[in-house]
Amino acid sequence: MSERVITGHTDGLITLATADALWVDLTADSAVPTAAGAFTCSPARARVGYVLLGGHAVATVRASGGQWTVPEAEVRRAAAKLNAVGMDRKDLVRIGPFREAPRQECNEETPLRWRRRIARELQELHGPERAARRENGRPHHLAGIDWRQILVEQTSDGTQRTWWLPRAVVRLLDAAEHTETQWGQAARTRQASAAAIKPAHHPQQARAGDGGQTTPPEGSSASLRPYNKELEGQLYSVLSRKSGTSRRVAGWACAVCHTAPAAVLDHCHEHGYVRAPVCQSCNTLERPDHLYSNDIRVTNRYTRLFHTDTDDWLRHWHRCPGCRARTTLPLPHLAAWTAYIACRTLRPSHPASRGRKPCGVLRVFWRGSQNAPRSCLLTVAVDLCPSGEHHVLAQVPYREAAERFRIWLAETAPAVAAAAGPDRLDGLPAQSRPVIADTSSEGLALF
Numbered sequence: 001m002s003e004r005v006i007t008g009h010t011d012g013l014i015t016l017a018t019a020d021a022l023w024v025d026l027t028a029d030s031a032v033p034t035a036a037g038a039f040t041c042s043p044a045r046a047r048v049g050y051v052l053l054g055g056h057a058v059a060t061v062r063a064s065g066g067q068w069t070v071p072e073a074e075v076r077r078a079a080a081k082l083n084a085v086g087m088d089r090k091d092l093v094r095i096g097p098f099r100e101a102p103r104q105e106c107n108e109e110t111p112l113r114w115r116r117r118i119a120r121e122l123q124e125l126h127g128p129e130r131a132a133r134r135e136n137g138r139p140h141h142l143a144g145i146d147w148r149q150i151l152v153e154q155t156s157d158g159t160q161r162t163w164w165l166p167r168a169v170v171r172l173l174d175a176a177e178h179t180e181t182q183w184g185q186a187a188r189t190r191q192a193s194a195a196a197i198k199p200a201h202h203p204q205q206a207r208a209g210d211g212g213q214t215t216p217p218e219g220s221s222a223s224l225r226p227y228n229k230e231l232e233g234q235l236y237s238v239l240s241r242k243s244g245t246s247r248r249v250a251g252w253a254c255a256v257c258h259t260a261p262a263a264v265l266d267h268c269h270e271h272g273y274v275r276a277p278v279c280q281s282c283n284t285l286e287r288p289d290h291l292y293s294n295d296i297r298v299t300n301r302y303t304r305l306f307h308t309d310t311d312d313w314l315r316h317w318h319r320c321p322g323c324r325a326r327t328t329l330p331l332p333h334l335a336a337w338t339a340y341i342a343c344r345t346l347r348p349s350h351p352a353s354r355g356r357k358p359c360g361v362l363r364v365f366w367r368g369s370q371n372a373p374r375s376c377l378l379t380v381a382v383d384l385c386p387s388g389e390h391h392v393l394a395q396v397p398y399r400e401a402a403e404r405f406r407i408w409l410a411e412t413a414p415a416v417a418a419a420a421g422p423d424r425l426d427g428l429p430a431q432s433r434p435v436i437a438d439t440s441s442e443g444l445a446l447f
Contacts, residue, residue, distance in 0.1 A: 013061055013069040016040050022072070023053065023144060026079035031087040032169060033149040035141035039070065043117065043142070046070075050183055052143040053078035054085070055175030057183055082144075085168055091301070092152055092164040093284045097123075114142045114173045118151075122163065143176035145169060171260050171281045178261035181250065224253035224261055231274045233321055236267035239274055254279035256286075256316055270330040271322025278316075286313070288332035296332050297383075298339045298362035306341055314409065314416045327406050327420040331366065331376075331398075338401045339364040339380040341408065346393045347382065366398070 014022065016039040027034040032054075038044060044051050046060045046068045056078035061069050096119050141147070152164040165173075231239065239245055245265075252262040255276035262277035266286060278286070285304065289297045305313050317333065318324040328334060339362045349356040360382040368375035376398035381391055396404075410417040 012071055012073060013063065014072045014075070016044075016046055016060075016068050016070065019051075019058075019070050019072075019075050022075050023079060026076060027082055027144075030079075030083045030085070032082055032085055032172065033146045034082070034144050035146035038141055038144035041141065049187070050180075052176045052180060054082045054143055054145065054172045055179055056081055057179050078144075082172075085172065087150075087166050087168040089150065089166055091167045093167050093170045093281060094162055094164050095170065096163050114177060117142065118147060118163065142173055145172065147173075167281050167285070170284075171279065174260055174263060174280055178250070225251060226258070227252045227255040227262070227276050229319075231265070231276070232319065234274050235272050236265060236274050237272060240265065249277045252277040254282055255319075256282040256312060266316075268317075268320035268323060268330055271320050273320045273322055275316060275319040286316070288336060294367065295363065295365040296336060298336050298364060302336055302340045306337060311413050311416065314413045318416055318420060324420045325422050326402075327409065327417070328402050329405065334398075334401055334405060335364040335366055335378050337405060337408075338378050338396055342396070342401065342404050343380045343394045346380070368398075 019039045020036055023038045024034060024036050035041075038053060039046060039051050050057045050059055051070065052058075053075070056074075058070050058074040058078055061071070063069050095115055147165065147169065150166055150169060153161055154164060155161045249262050249265055254260045254262050255266075256278050260279035260281065263280045264278060264283050266275045266278045266283055267273060268275060285301060289299050317329055320330075323329055329337060347362065348359040350359055351357075362380070363383050364378055364380050366376055366378045368377060378396045378398060378401055380393045380396065382393060406417070409420070
């Protein structure tokens with residue numbers, strides 16, 4: 001350990017400047033890049049009782065001389081948690097821009113709201129290059145993470161630019177935002193209890209607002225309650241308009257990964273039923289990659305959806321009573337399954353440096369309606385073939401694709417298949433809702 005890191009060590013407490021150096025030193029080999037100034041530069045919130053490091057909150061203590069300090073052990077614990085996180089730089093989640101959000105002044109006193117902070121900085125400074133060269137030269141981070149090093153900017157049709165971060169970092173920042181919310185709720189509860197009891201004044205007791213050590217809520221992750229089908233059978237269009245729904249959603253753990261706090265209500269866009277509360281990362285992973293209203297690209301993330309975590313995702317999709325009763329998936333998901341699973345043997349390959357590589361990029365599009373007999377046809381194609389010799393691989397009628405899926409479901413996830421079928425649920429509408437093409441369009445997300 002370098003000398004600069006241990007300077008200022010007193011009874012387990014270290015100064016903020018020392019903590020800055022310790023944080024960088026301990027996370028030097030982390031897959032997630034960290035930033036200097038995690039304790040001393042915005043949006044660090046040392047003066048309000050804590051500093052966020054990843055999904056961990058480190059309590060701050062005001063020493064007798066008025067200097068702010070933090071427990072060294074807490075900094076080490078937060079660094080160990082961050083170092084354990086693996087990050088795939090190619091597994092990206094879109095973080096914006098989506099719509100015009102209310103302008104909010106972002107400073108040390110405002111909550112994290114990390115998506116707004118990134119959007120504000122990039123919009124005002126016209127991109128990550130200028131954001132990295134702020135006039136005052138101060139490092140700008142989010143929960144100790146240097147997001148600028150891993151931000152990916154993409155453009156669509158040469159006009160609209162979008163911003164992306166690795167999924168692992170999105171989960172960390174969502175966890176940090178949730179931790180801060182829990183901290184604030186715990187602080188308000190303590191204040192309310194103190195006001196009700198009206199204890200005698202003791203000058204030696206430091207108040208949280210005056211810099212006294214604030215204990216983080218015990219087991220903030222454990223405080224998330226598991227989702228137990230409380231919203232099953234409810235329509236998203238009704239539930240999303242009820243006041244207090246967003247606050248209720250934030251109290252659940254993600255119903256898919258079970259580790260991150262829920263942020264949105266995932267729902268079936270074909271039948272309109274709520275599936276479950278999920279985190280932003282799982283919600284993005286589940287969303288079909290739409291190119292046009294009736295066209296999707298089948299990316300590598302379907303390996304997780306239809307191979308690695310198949311059982312979990314099938315159970316999640318069948319939380320929709322409409323899909324469960326019909327033993328099917330929404331049309332975009334069924335189209336992706338048809339291309340990725342049912343037509344797997346049809347996809348050609350080409351010689352590569354190590355064996356053979358699957359040809360191009362899978363794409364599936366459809367015409368007609370899945371609700372009209374024999375009118376819907378799925379076309380599986382290959383784009384970007386290196387030799388230019390492959391295009392259409394197969395054309396599969398919707399009913400045939402649905403029947404293939406039922407057979408595959410029974411073989412792959414028999415418990416999910418056993419709970420499906422028209423005899424499992426009554427009272428469903430005779431006609432399902434038409435497919436909503438773009439699941440990321442405005443007005444469809446709860447937040």
